[in-house]
Amino acid sequence: MARSGVLLDLTPLETISSLRGIGRYVRGLASGLAQLANESAFHVEGVAATPDLKRLFVVENPFEYCLRPVTAPIPKSPARRRRLIQRQIASLARERPGLLHLTDPNGMPPANSVPFTVTCHDLIPLVLHREYIAPIPYWFTVYGAIARARYRRPCRILAVSQATKRDVVERLKIDQKHVDVVWHGVDHDLFHPESAAGERAQLDAIVGGPGPYILYLGAGDPRKDLDTLLTAFANSGVHRQARLVFCGNFSTERARALTSQAARLGVSAALVLAGYVPESVVPALYRHAAVHAFLSRYEGFGLPVIEAMACGAPTITSAGSSLDEVAGQGALIVPCREPDALTAALRAAFFDSELRLALKQRGIARAATFTWQRCAEQTIAFWQRALEV
Numbered sequence: 027m028a029r030s031g032v033l034l035d036l037t038p039l040e041t042i043s044s045l046r047g048i049g050r051y052v053r054g055l056a057s058g059l060a061q062l063a064n065e066s067a068f069h070v071e072g073v074a075a076t077p078d079l080k081r082l083f084v085v086e087n088p089f090e091y092c093l094r095p096v097t098a099p100i101p102k103s104p105a106r107r108r109r110l111i112q113r114q115i116a117s118l119a120r121e122r123p124g125l126l127h128l129t130d131p132n133g134m135p136p137a138n139s140v141p142f143t144v145t146c147h148d149l150i151p152l153v154l155h156r157e158y159i160a161p162i163p164y165w166f167t168v169y170g171a172i173a174r175a176r177y178r179r180p181c182r183i184l185a186v187s188q189a190t191k192r193d194v195v196e197r198l199k200i201d202q203k204h205v206d207v208v209w210h211g212v213d214h215d216l217f218h219p220e221s222a223a224g225e226r227a228q229l230d231a232i233v234g235g236p237g238p239y240i241l242y243l244g245a246g247d248p249r250k251d252l253d254t255l256l257t258a259f260a261n262s263g264v265h266r267q268a269r270l271v272f273c274g275n276f277s278t279e280r281a282r283a284l285t286s287q288a289a290r291l292g293v294s295a296a297l298v299l300a301g302y303v304p305e306s307v308v309p310a311l312y313r314h315a316a317v318h319a320f321l322s323r324y325e326g327f328g329l330p331v332i333e334a335m336a337c338g339a340p341t342i343t344s345a346g347s348s349l350d351e352v353a354g355q356g357a358l359i360v361p362c363r364e365p366d367a368l369t370a371a372l373r374a375a376f377f378d379s380e381l382r383l384a385l386k387q388r389g390i391a392r393a394a395t396f397t398w399q400r401c402a403e404q405t406i407a408f409w410q411r412a413l414e415v
Contacts, residue, residue: 031124032068032409034059034088037075037111038130041104045305047329048147051186052129053092054211058402060089066406073118073126079106082114084122108133116140125181125409134176143412144180146205148326149173149193150249157248174198181412184208184405186327187348206408209352210327211398212336217309219338219390225310232307234298238268240372241315241339243308244322244330246276251321251344251362256284258368260291264376268316271298312337317375317382320349323362328352332396335389340382342371356392357385 034056038048059070072088075081085091111133119126119140126142128134135142151158152173155166177183177198183205185191195202226236233239240259244250252272259270270293272284281299288297303311312318318339320330328349334341341357343349350359358375360367374381 030068030409030413031122032070033084033119033122033124033126034070034072035111035127035129036072036085036088036091037082037107037133038104039092039094040075040077040079041107043104043130047327048130050329051145051147051210054213054398055129055401055405056088056092057213058211058398058400059405060087061399062402062406068406068409071122073115075107075110079103079110082110082118084118104130104132112136125412127405127409128180131176134179137179141181141412142179143182143184143409144177145184145186146177146190146194146326147186148190148324149197150324150326152197153193153324154249170197174200182206182408184408186210187351189348189351190326206404206411208401208404208408209396210329210332211401212332212393212396213398214336214394217312217333217336217393219313219336219386221310221313226314229307229310229314232273232298232300232303232311233271234269238316238376239271239298239314240264240268240317240319240376241271241273241311241334242319243273243303243311243334244320245274246272246280249323251323252284253287254363254365254368255319255321256287256293256297257291257365258372259296260288260293261365261369262373262376264372265293265296268376269296269298271300271311273300273303273311275302308333309337312339315339317342317372319343319368319372321360321362321368322347322349325349331357332393336393336396338386338390340375340385341389342368342375353389354392356389 038052043049072085073082074085116135116139126140128144131144159166159169185194185205185207188207191205191207194200194205259265288294312334318334318341321344324347331343331353335356343353343357344362345359358371360371
């Protein structure tokens with residue numbers, strides 16, 4: 027029997043999304059599909075964009091294409107990618123009968139031009155609209171109506187967590203029968219607990235020298251609850267023995283605010299704003315962290331949590347959204363915006379060696395269940411259901 031064709035969207039790799047969760051998702055899914063290539067009922071090709079985001083082209087082997095090294099953070103506009111998809115994807119997809127799968131919903135083919143499915147990573151602007159949507163009269167209502175109309179066009183929607191599916195169903199009024207949940211995977215060749223000789227010493231320039239550190243790695247968005255983490259760090263007494271290391275591209279305003287807060291709390295000497303760190307050192311940063319703290323009021327999936335746990339980092343994360351869903355029993359779960367709860371969790375995770383070991387073991391075991399091959403298998407099943415509609 028002839029295999030069905032799927033055109034997998036690789037275009038986010040030519041935007042700033044390449045260095046974020048969407049880029050990691052595209053690469054991971056492509057690697058999982060490559061492992062299943064000989065047994066899959068689908069022949070998967072990729073659709074990529076030129077670096078200037080002016081033209082689309084077909085890639086015969088998506089996995090090989092995704093092996094290109096991740097470059098330094100160059101902010102190529104996702105809006106340019108969206109316009110490119112809208113203008114060119116339909117004619118390209120029609121030349122290859124089958125199904126188009128968009129890995130980023132920001133940019134969809136013209137209505138009814140080609141059958142397609144889409145991955146929904148999150149609905150942050152709708153959930154946290156006071157922070158992410160301009161306070162223009164009626165704009166939230168208009169934005170919501172546009173989002174609902176867009177998400178009714180795909181054959182099916184792939185949500186990256188139960189939390190994201192719930193938001194799609196409740197906020198976009200999409201029938202839950204048209205939404206499937208497929209969790210991300212972890213690249214266990216990169217994210218694992220076994221450290222290399224001399225690895226810790228190589229981190230000193232990033233984390234501020236030898237000694238224990240509490241790690242946060244991610245963006246500086248207000249929803250990340252870094253103010254609460256800094257307060258808990260000061261209140262817990264951990265600052266007397268360890269540094270708090272923030273890794274990520276923070277705005278000047280955000281970095282200044284955190285520095286000022288640290289001064290008010292008396293922990294300036296223990297705070298390290300490391301800025302952007304290369305992807306190559308991220309697993310080592312997780313492996314050698316005394317505690318990894320990733321709290322957020324909203325995440326579609328939360329890859330940092332599961333990747334840190336795979337590296338054996340004792341992890342604290344937050345309730346609500348998808349993070350507790352993903353972490354399971356592998357992390358300590360606390361509410362956001364509650365410094366006392368986080369203070370207690372941070373104190374326990376840092377000072378209680380038995381708890382820290384238990385978190386490490388539970389985290390590794392939980393993370394082992396997340397693989398890109400499993401993600402690919404479930405995505406293939408998702409495509410099959412889409413074609414049966």
